[in-house]
Amino acid sequence: AQSVTQLDSHVSVSEGTPVLLRCNYSSSYSPSLFWYVQHPNKGLQLLLKYTSAATLVKGINGFEAEFKKSETSFHLTKPSAHMSDAAEYFCVVSEKAAGNKLTFGGGTRVLVKP
């Protein structure tokens, strides 16, 4: 069975400082991992995905994530937060053995202070 844990339900950062959103996963086989962002009252937008190629994945809007199998982690980072990054972020795991069904983490809400 697959599962995802986002270690922080809320993260507060100042504009221009780094952002770190932590995600740990559990999967029986080689998983695919995703980060999605959701702005208020909007749908989910794909930020980036890991599919067993390069372990450091670059996404949109300056975000990147590193897949660490030994730590079963897929943390999301950005070097410098922008006010527009204020949103909720979801870490998601998928594996073929589970029919490619997505399992979502509980979400991390990011607040960016001016």
Place this chain on the structure above:
Amino acid sequence: SQTIHQWPATLVQPVGSPLSLECTVEGTSNPNLYWYRQAAGRGLQLLFYSVGIGQISSEVPQNLSASRPQDRQFILSSKKLLLSDSGFYLCAWSVRGSRQETQYFGPGTRLLVL
């Protein structure tokens, strides 16, 4: 390019009334289609998915049903709404048969049942 539409964007309905939410996808053929619900302050729950016209799989028992009358149309329905049906409903699509089947989400419908 592919786009996904949902309507209506918001809906306020009385308890016991019927429901019909529509999702359509453009720019792709034979997609997998999904309905999710996001309750306030909670993650996403998969409700239904479909791999083809008339083929619907239900993930959780509930007061809702889904139909796929056309290849790129997915409808979520209810005969009698409950208060607990309130939430944010998201439709998603993925390319069938792709290795990791990234899901792309629509803008969502916010439903409030009073």
